[in-house]
């Protein structure tokens with residue numbers, strides 16, 4: 001009987017894998033998301049009922065446990081080298097000539113051209129699986145080239161990385177059961193933007209570019225976070241026992257594709273360097289519309305026999321070169337510096353540039369970070385500056401272009417001593433890089449708070465955008481967007497009218513009459529705004545928590561907190577220690593939450609929101625709270641309860657059950673024949689209970 005379940009599970013796995021391949025590798029799904037989810041749910045249910053059927057390569061297992069002790073260091077089968085660079089046609093031709101000179105004159109050389117993806121390289125080790133196929137054993141970062149870091153648990157979450165490859169696929173690709181694939185992990189542009197929006201909502205600094213975002217994500221210790229961000233792997237290299245084994249690079253790419261890996265479709269094999277140059281010119285035109293970053297073209301000698309004869313120099317192969325695209329940069333004039341005031345009162349200097357067209361977009365702003373950066377650049381208003389737009393979101397000023405003639409007319413950049421928005425003093429604390437406005441009721445802060453509160457993914461109050469926020473605060477509506485870019489004079493000149501809102505909570509007492517006094521607001525839009533505001537009262541607790549704008553508390557953390565504590569009050573009164581018992585809440589987050597709720601003004605805000613009828617409890621409140629914030633691990637056979645029953649008891653009391661013992665585990669509940677988990681608990685000093693102990697703890701409350 002159990003073998004029929006096993007067969008069903010294997011069928012479902014194969015079917016899901018096939019659809020994952022179509023979706024994530026081919027970008028050509030054949031079934032809807034709902035159909036895919038249904039298959040996945042069937043498999044999950046089957047595996048839940050028959051845990052012995054769970055295998056590590058099951059698609060249900062992409063998101064598994066955290067690595068226990070950070071990332072282990074593992075030596076590479078053969079060094080992961082870097083590439084020499086060529087920056088222009090001449091350097092590329094010189095390389096091709098060196099290649100020809102090193103080979104017998106009669107030999108023809110072909111070149112394979114591939115996009116140089118701007119991510120980080122990864123080595124994937126596959127090993128023989130029981131059914132004659134191969135399965136993913138390990139994923140390593142490049143590290144220092146000789147020794148990498150084992151990031152397998154994170155690599156498994158990348159959907160374009162096959163967890164298993166069938167015997168048929170291996171055969172048609174001509175691959176052995178054990179082999180190594182190397183490739184580049186990237187974060188596509190859309191995923192990058194999404195991640196940065198989420199970071200912004202959580203008050204975290206955005207990643208500067210997709211490469212940093214991909215690298216940071218891959219080194220995150222929580223696989224479920226990695227899984228939520230979309231990373232992609234493009235394969236370009238294949239090894240067996242540390243050696244290339246197919247005749248050409250083109251065959252290698254084809255074999256990888258056949259085996260089910262994502263291979264960049266743009267790769268081509270060329271007969272001459274002129275053809276290579278034409279390929280490069282085309283790629284440069286495509287560069288801005290790919291949806292992911294490339295920083296050049298990798299040109300490789302196609303024949304692996306020739307590659308072997310060419311060999312390596314110190315750190316790079318002689319048989320390949322990276323043709324690097326010129327940085328997308330330009331020179332323009334600094335017209336002035338604007339000072340933005342953020343939600344925390346932080347002043348950020350922003351360069352106001354003479355508009356310049358760089359790599360497909362007009363650039364008028366560049367970040368200057370802080371006062372020290374301005375000093376480092378030696379920047380003055382009127383200077384001509386070199387502006388670079390790498391993969392970075394915000395263009396950077398790399399240096400001042402020296403121009404003595406001009407230098408006479410430039411002006412020193414003066415950091416304001418008063419807040420450009422409210423006129424209060426700004427301070428720069430010892431050891432801090434930033435100036436901050438000290439006025440807790442600075443209109444700029446309130447403006448940012450309101451914008452955040454109403455924004456998409458937070459309280460979702462449609463219609464309460466930037467312009468209306470400004471009007472509600474009694475500022476004139478900004479002409480074309482960014483109010484933070486208004487200069488001091490512009491604000492001073494703006495006709496000030498009485499503010500309708502003095503605290504975020506005030507939006508819940510706005511009336512139709514009040515709204516209709518605002519410019520450009522008719523009855524219809526006022527009514528729909530009021531309906532939207534009303535609707536937001538029903539937003540779940542985690543959204544309210546998110547809306548408060550506590551530093552480091554993003555959507556996911558807010559959700560966990562709401563689930564675990566069940567009410568705003570419980571979170572407000574939790575100690576740092578209690579907060580840290582919750583998954584994803586480390587010391588930094590816990591401290592930020594405590595700090596927030598120790599502020600008088602913030603407590604008042606919560607009380608006003610409560611009075612306005614916002615949701616202050618979570619649906620999961622029905623659960624008890626005896627074990628709120630606590631994590632249990634079950635091991636061995638309990639005398640009277642099944643493991644599922646024990647799990648249910650714990651969860652009903654607000655606790656969590658986890659599969660592995662760590663420092664965050666509060667209790668291990670051990671029955672007969674408890675094995676390594678019990679040992680681990682003793683090692684870490686985690687409290688151990690038996691069934692009676694568990695029941696007693698529950699009974700006490």
Ligand code: IVH
Pocket residue numbers: 081082083114115116117118119120121184236298317320322
């Ligand atoms: S081949 C010995 N192919 O560029 C072979 N590398 O600057 C070395 N990269 O570390 C790698 N796309 O991270 C190769 N199609 C591609 C690539 C590529 C991006 C990266 C890789 C490497 C770096 C070298």
